[in-house]
Amino acid sequence: MSAGVAANLHPPRLPEAFLTAGPADYLLAFGLGLLLAGLIWWLIAPGLKRRPPRIPLRAAAQAARDLPPGEGMLALAALAAKRGVELTSAEQSALYAPDPGPAREALAARLSRRGGLR
Numbered sequence: 001m002s003a004g005v006a007a008n009l010h011p012p013r014l015p016e017a018f019l020t021a022g023p024a025d026y027l028l029a030f031g032l033g034l035l036l037a038g039l040i041w042w043l044i045a046p047g048l049k050r051r052p053p054r055i056p057l058r059a060a061a062q063a064a065r066d067l068p069p070g071e072g073m074l075a076l077a078a079l080a081a082k083r084g085v086e087l088t089s090a091e092q093s094a095l096y097a098p099d100p101g102p103a104r105e106a107l108a109a110r111l112s113r114r115g116g117l118r
């Protein structure tokens with residue numbers, strides 16, 4: 001488009017207030033920016049949560065061994081359930097015994113071994 005053609009065009013039919021940005025326009029842009037930032041934060045916030053450190057299986061089994069007999073057997077059973085290891089019938093009956101004895105040590109040893117997990 002040449003300069004002569006542009007000079008012959010009619011002026012815009014919108015009022016001058018619509019052609020320039022005013023305080024209301026800046027406030028609207030700021031509000032939309034806040035909404036956009038909130039939406040982005042809502043989308044990425046689940047990925048930014050801190051996760052508790054994962055305790056190695058051997059350390060968890062050792063910590064359960066250090067507990068009193070009844071509590072230790074229960075902790076080992078909970079650890080086995082969490083890791084997907086099924087209890088034998090002797091270990092299940094040892095859960096209800098006042099002193100689980102060798103069943104507790106067998107379960108702790110089975111959980112401590114690498115091959116004892118699925």
